[in-house]
Amino acid sequence: MEQLLLMPPRTTEPPETDSAFNRLYHGNCEALLPTLPDACVDLIVTSPPYADQRKNSYGGIAPDDCVAWFLPIAAQLQRVLKPTGSFILNIKERVVNGERHTYVIELILAMWQQGWLWTEEYNWHKKNAYPGKWSNRFRDAWERCIHFTRQRKFAMYQEAVMVPVGDWAEGRLRNLSETDRRRDESRAKSGFGKNVSNWVGREMVYPTNVLHMATETGNRNHSAAFHVALPLWFIKLFTQEGDVVLDPFIGSGTTAVAAKQLGRRWIGIEKEASYIQIAQQRIREAVLPT
């Protein structure tokens, strides 16, 4: 059970008084989460290795065992989350024997019994869905991002994710020339331009609970569960600079990359040594916005 200190705190911020942050922990989160203090995390973002989804490289959990396996972890997550914090669970039920398996909705009900509030379910529309052809279904192009909270009142910074008026994901911006429009589209798509001031003067609106994002493609060294744009969006929405983001199944480190890019502190847990290597590399290369 290693504990790896990856990066020193950025010098532009007060020095960390607690070395538990900005670290990757190598081990099972069932064992590691109990070592964290109560209410030390502002946001949990994760995509669990559910239902054999990462079977080859991770050793996934069988669909029927998902709920029983995850509930004790969810209890720990509830403990380490601040009362005003949020938990974003990116998940999608697998097809088992021709049917959608029920473990996700059973998990929602079980976590609700556990005391979690099922505040919202965001919808991640994957614009580049995995290819394939089946006789009984089409390509699956969406996943759930389930938003659990501990309280009805929680931290949310909606202004941080405002978008230009119009359907920005579809590429429509009013009153701009075609050239301007395309440039601005690409800037918006690439992600969340560092400066919202880029959009000053344009009409900004709040987004909806549907996120249009592509999945990550073409990465040779790792298979990321989600594109960095996904944790970026939720981290901006539910935390401020210096807040703490936790991913108990961090895999190739995407959540930590997003947290570092946004100047948040982070905690990552991963049990696979091979993922730890890749995550270290990616987090090291992640750049802070200038």
Next chain:
Amino acid sequence: MEQLLLMPPRTTEPPETDSAFNRLYHGNCEALLPTLPDACVDLIVTSPPYADQRKNSYGGIAPDDCVAWFLPIAAQLQRVLKPTGSFILNIKERVVNGERHTYVIELILAMWQQGWLWTEEYNWHKKNAYPGKWSNRFRDAWERCIHFTRQRKFAMYQEAVMVPVGDWAEGRLRNLSETDRRRDESRAKSGFGKNVSNWVGREMVYPTNVLHMATETGNRNHSAAFHVALPLWFIKLFTQEGDVVLDPFIGSGTTAVAAKQLGRRWIGIEKEASYIQIAQQRIREAVLPT
């Protein structure tokens, strides 16, 4: 309990031998569904008046009572559906006391116990979500279209809903005005251009399980739950000409309009007299494709 014969069968098809079809039934579906024979329906498409959503004009069901209220209806629907048929349930859980209510996922589990297969969950992305601003959530821009079947093998005609290849929204319509582009985008995305011949010569691909459609607004005489494009899509996908489409909560008749436009037979049930009037009018005005 009226029974209204609306339209004679179209002359280009064999005359109806069973006058039970192409009719609006006025009454509660709890009472009317048992009068239908077994296995007479190819597709059920409906959006129930769940959870007070039509309270003012319909008298909705309280969220806590939804499952118990719907289960006997679901049992009847299972009986009247052909073994190879499909049931599309358009529904979304309301926010109750700051949380998403659990009646939808409880219903899925209960219907699964009842023998339904939870084959798929299509995602309707509502491009024009209802406006609003709240401190704890964004505008809700998606609904579930839950696909239940009786068997693992069922009728599905995927070719009927193929769409032109390529991301039509990006770059291909540079030289058109914004208005033209918007119109053409919506036509392409919805995939129901009146004339598929518009797309002849272009490469066609299968869609995903995410549907991009607007809700119907601006209609003076009725407030349609879903745009006609929604039942059109599922009717094309799961039925052939002459097949039977059932909507047990047909409201303003949208499902029947779609079925008539596609040359399918239909059965509509509605308990509100005011909706019957509107539906009659809309169905009468619906035109068959030339």
Next chain:
DNA sequence: GTTCCGCATGAATCGATAG
């Protein structure tokens, strides 16, 4: 015939107020 602009209209939700 087109294109553009203005305006009414929603299967909503929250928070405050009133009973």
Next chain:
DNA sequence: ACTATCGATTCATGCGGAA
């Protein structure tokens, strides 16, 4: 305390009218 009602908030769509 607990429930019912009402105002405020917000934006894509499609229509009509005008250029």
